[in-house]
Amino acid sequence: DFSITSPFGYRTDPITGESSFHDGVDIAAPESTAILAAADGVVVTANRTDSWGGSYGYYVLIQHDETYETLYAHCSEVLVKAGQEVEQGDIIALVGSTGNSTGNHLHFEVREGGSKVDPMEFFQKKSLTEDASLQKNLLIGHEHRWYSAADNKVFYLQHRKCPYIELFIL
Numbered sequence: 159d160f161s162i163t164s165p166f167g168y169r170t171d172p173i174t175g176e177s178s179f180h181d182g183v184d185i186a187a188p189e190s191t192a193i194l195a196a197a198d199g200v201v202v203t204a205n206r207t208d209s210w211g212g213s214y215g216y217y218v219l220i221q222h223d224e225t226y227e228t229l230y231a232h233c234s235e236v237l238v239k240a241g242q243e244v245e246q247g248d249i250i251a252l253v254g255s256t257g258n259s260t261g262n263h264l265h266f267e268v269r270e271g272g273s274k275v276d277p278m279e280f281f282q283k284k285s286l287t288e289d290a291s292l293q294k295n296l297l298i299g300h301e302h303r304w305y306s307a308a309d310n311k312v313f314y315l316q317h318r319k320c321p322y323i324e325l326f327i328l
Contacts, residue, residue, distance in 0.1 A: 161186050163263060166276040172260050181274040182229065182267035189262045191253040193230050195244040196266075197222045206236035214265065215257025218250050231265035232256050 164172075164184035171178045199222040205211045214231035218238060221227050234254025244250060255262045268277045 162278075166274075166278065173258055182231075182265050183277050185264045185266060187253045187262060187264060189234055189252075189254060191262075191264075192249045193218075193233065193251040193253060193264055195220060195246055195248045195250050196228050197226070197246045199223070199228075199244060201238045201240050201242045201244060201250070202227070204236050204238050204240050204242070209256045211257050213258035215259060216251070216254065217257075217265075220244060220250070225271055227269040229265075229267040229269070231267075232259045232263060234262075 162183055163186045164180055166180060166183055168177055169180050170176070197220075199220040201218060202221050203217070203219040205214070205217050209215055211217055211231070214229070216233040216236050217229060217231040218233065218236055219227060219229045230251055232254055233251035233256065235252045236250070237252070238244060238248075238250045253262055253264055259265075266277055268275050
């Protein structure tokens with residue numbers, strides 16, 4: 159299973175031990191797990207040669223529209239090139255531990271109008287009721303848990319008392 163090991167916001171930096179602001183969420187995953195584009199867009203940066211990458215290690219930055227960008231960092235391998243168009247769900251990289259990292263994980267950022275925003279708030283805006291095709295495929299019980307659907311790499315939180323499922327698409 160995948161778990162969030164470091165949320166967005168102030169935290170004790172695992173490398174320095176000092177309080178610092180964390181610009182994304184860290185999601186632990188086994189090395190070489192596929193990282194998927196969160197939405198359609200164009201690859202702005204595909205750093206696959208500088209393993210430090212300004213502390214991000216190997217990383218991908220995707221421009222989705224005039225407002226939103228997403229960043230995927232600490233990859234073991236980058237599978238796309240700058241200028242390449244990607245669609246939601248395309249495999250763009252593999253999970254790793256390059257750059258300023260203590261273990262295999264995906265560091266995921268959402269940027270809105272150039273400002274880094276909490277990815278959890280961004281994804282929680284979309285409920286399953288907005289997409290009936292996903293309802294049919296993902297509604298499998300009434301438990302409160304994280305689940306990784308191996309066929310489409312969709313992560314979701316299902317709440318016992320809510321008639322919807324929050325989607326976390328990586």
